[in-house]
Amino acid sequence: MKLVPLGDRVVIKQLIAEETTKSGIVLPGQAKEKPQQAEVVAVGPGGMIDGKEVQMQVKAGDKVIYSKYAGTEVDVENEEFIIVKQSDILAVIE
Amino acid sequence: MKLVPLGDRVVIKQLIAEETTKSGIVLPGQAKEKPQQAEVVAVGPGGMIDGKEVQMQVKAGDKVIYSKYAGTEVDVENEEFIIVKQSDILAVIE
Amino acid sequence: MKLVPLGDRVVIKQLIAEETTKSGIVLPGQAKEKPQQAEVVAVGPGGMIDGKEVQMQVKAGDKVIYSKYAGTEVDVENEEFIIVKQSDILAVIE
Amino acid sequence: MKLVPLGDRVVIKQLIAEETTKSGIVLPGQAKEKPQQAEVVAVGPGGMIDGKEVQMQVKAGDKVIYSKYAGTEVDVENEEFIIVKQSDILAVIE
Amino acid sequence: MKLVPLGDRVVIKQLIAEETTKSGIVLPGQAKEKPQQAEVVAVGPGGMIDGKEVQMQVKAGDKVIYSKYAGTEVDVENEEFIIVKQSDILAVIE
Amino acid sequence: MKLVPLGDRVVIKQLIAEETTKSGIVLPGQAKEKPQQAEVVAVGPGGMIDGKEVQMQVKAGDKVIYSKYAGTEVDVENEEFIIVKQSDILAVIE
Amino acid sequence: MKLVPLGDRVVIKQLIAEETTKSGIVLPGQAKEKPQQAEVVAVGPGGMIDGKEVQMQVKAGDKVIYSKYAGTEVDVENEEFIIVKQSDILAVIE
Structure with missing residues (x-):
């Protein structure tokens, strides 16, 4: 089962804090969500969106910062x- | 009796949870609605909508994720x- | 006395529930309004509306679903x- | 003293109920305003309004239905x- | 000291009631403001306003009806x- | 240190009341701000702003009336x- | 790790007050944020944003005044x- 976004939509998954702890020590038991940081899972085709041409500029695998409160949370097979x-x-975070 | 949507409207019907339980066990007695997941029932013709060309990208039978709070619920012959x-x-869910 | 809508306006009249009861039994004494279902009474000419070309796609006699809270109720000769x-x-309901 | 509306403005005067009583009996002592029904008194020239060409489609003398809460009430010489x-x-009511 | 409005702005001054009393009797001691009636004092040049061509259609000296709550009151040298x-x-009132 | 506004922004400084007292008497000890009257300090380059060509029509030194509640107050070196x-x-006040 | 803004976004970092104290005395122990003053850290590529061509006019290193309440705060590696x-x-502050 796969999510295929329409238009200029992007499916993202929130990043878990352990992988970016600055000190280098990984604490797997303390995984907590990092606010606003996510990994791109799937990207829509872009094209004419609401009368305006949109080109997609992110790709699956990109780590990104997204706008607080934006978007719709969906639950697919418990993910x-x-x-x-x-x-x-x-x-994009590089 | 059939609903024929106008313009860029799409008629959808909410999916029932039993058919996607991850474990594979089907629990027909517990059918509960899956939030935001629906099946496309009918699709409008698209065309010029509010001064902008809209092409329809979903078709009847597609399983889709739709935006919370969007749309209008209608009851036709108790459906x-x-x-x-x-x-x-x-x-679209594939 | 007749209502002639301007622009992209459509005059509709709410449907009464008795004519669509599924069982086939007509209960004239219980006529109650069907929410959001109406019959088209008169259709405006369309044309340039707020700077955008609008073509009319419904016609008098069509049974339609309309958006809750939309429109203006008017009383003409007690109708x-x-x-x-x-x-x-x-x-449109077909 | 005369009101000359600018742009796409229309000057209207609310209709009084007596002239449309269905039974045919005129009750001049009970004149009460008919909600949303008015007679067109003067019509602006139309033209480019907010960047869009507007053609005027009503004329003085037309009886019309107007949108509740729309417009500005003005008092000119006690009218x-x-x-x-x-x-x-x-x-338009014909 | 003079106010020179920019763009599609118009400087107006509210009319005082005495000059339009219907009976013809002038009551200078009772001057009270007439709501929404004003005299045009100065008119901006018009031109491209927010991406749209605006032509000015009123001129200094015009008596006009203006929209309730519109505009900004300014006090210049106690006027x-x-x-x-x-x-x-x-x-425009003619 | 100098503020260089971007786009169609204008840096203004509120006028102090003493310089416009009508009687001609200057009361430096009572300087109080004049609401909505300001002097232009710096003017942005204009150009394409939000998809629309904007030409700047005020210049540094102009005395202007500005819209109540508009704009952002900034404090640069205690000014x-x-x-x-x-x-x-x-x-513009001339 | 680096933030690469998309479209017309700009990454900024709030300025600390000590570096602009007027008297010339630097008080490192009292560093407090200067409201609305920030340094540009990274600038998006501009281009077609919401159907409109945007050219970027600030560059990394610029000191700028930004609009109160605008933008999204993000925390990357404790910065x-x-x-x-x-x-x-x-x-821009020059």
Whole structure:
């Protein structure tokens, strides 16, 4: 089962804090969500959205910062995803 | 009796949870609605909507995720449908 | 006395429940309004509406589903009508 | 003294109920306003309004249904008028 | 000291009631403001306003009806003026 | 240190009342702010703003009336400025 | 780890007050945030944003005034950033 976003939608999955702890020590028992940081899971085709041409600029695997409160949480087979518009993605983390 | 949506409207019907239980065990007595998951029943013709060309990208039978709170619930011959704009459909489930 | 809608307006009249009871038994004494189901009474000419070309896609006699809370109720010679924009009509019932 | 509306504005005057009583009996002592029914008194020239070409479709003398809460009431020489935009006029009564 | 409005702004000054008393009797001691009636004092140049061409259609000296609550009251050398956009002027009184 | 506004922004500084007292008597000890009257300090370059061409029509030194509640107050080196969009400037005082 | 803003977004970092104290005395122990003053850290590519061409006019290193309440605060590796749209940047401080 796979989510295929329409138009300029992007399916993202929130990042868990352990993988970015600054000190380098990994604490798997303390996994907690990192606010607004997510990994791109699937990207819509873009195209004419509400009368305006939208080109998609993120791709699956990108780590991104997204806008607080944006998007819709969906639960597919007990996994939590968020579907946002690309314009709700603020920045890519490199 | 059939619902024929106008413009970029899509008639959908909410999915019942039993058919997607992960464990594989079907529990027909516990049918409960799956939030935001629906099956497309009928699709409008698209065309010029509010001055903008809209092409329809879903078709009858598609399973979709739609935006919470979007659309209008209608009751036709004791069946519950929801009529949404295509832009309220976030993703197709494959 | 006749209502001639302007622009993309449509005059509709709410349907009464008796004519669609599923069992086939007509209960004239219990006539109650069917929410959001109406019959089209008169259709405006369409044309340039707020800077956008609108073509009318419903016609007098069509049974339609319209958007809850949309439109303006008017009383002409003790008959109740609702005047909506065509974009408030979600689907035709066939 | 005369009101000359600008742009797509229309000056209307609310109709008094006595002239449309269905039974044919005129009750001049009971004149009460008919909600949303008015007679067109003066019509603006139309033209480019907010960047969009507007053609005027009503004329002085037309009886019209207008949108509840629309428009501005003005008092000129103790006569009450309402100034609305043409788009607030829903239908002409013929 | 003079107010020169920018763009599609118009400087107006509210009319005082005495000059329009219907009976013809002038009551200078009772001067009270006439709601929404004003005299045009100065008119902006018009031109491209928010991406749209606006032509000015009122001129200094015009008596006008303006939209309730529209505009900004300003006090210049103890005289009260109101600055409105031309689109807040509903009609000219002739 | 200097504020260089972007786009259609204008940096203004509120006027102090003493310089416009009508009687001609200057009361420096009573300087109080004049609501909505300001002097232009710096003007942005204009150009394409939100998809629309904007030409700047005020210049540094102009005394202007600006819209109540518009703009953002900023404090630079203990001097108070307000940054507004040019469209929040209603009129120039000559 | 680096933030790469999308579209017309700009990553900024709030300025600390000590570096602009007027007297010239630096008080490192009292570092407090300067409201609305920030340094540009990274700038998106601009381009077609919501159907409109946007050219970026600020660059990394610029000191800017930004609009109160605008933008989204993000925390990357224990550093606080704010991501704003370029249109939320009011002025550059030179």
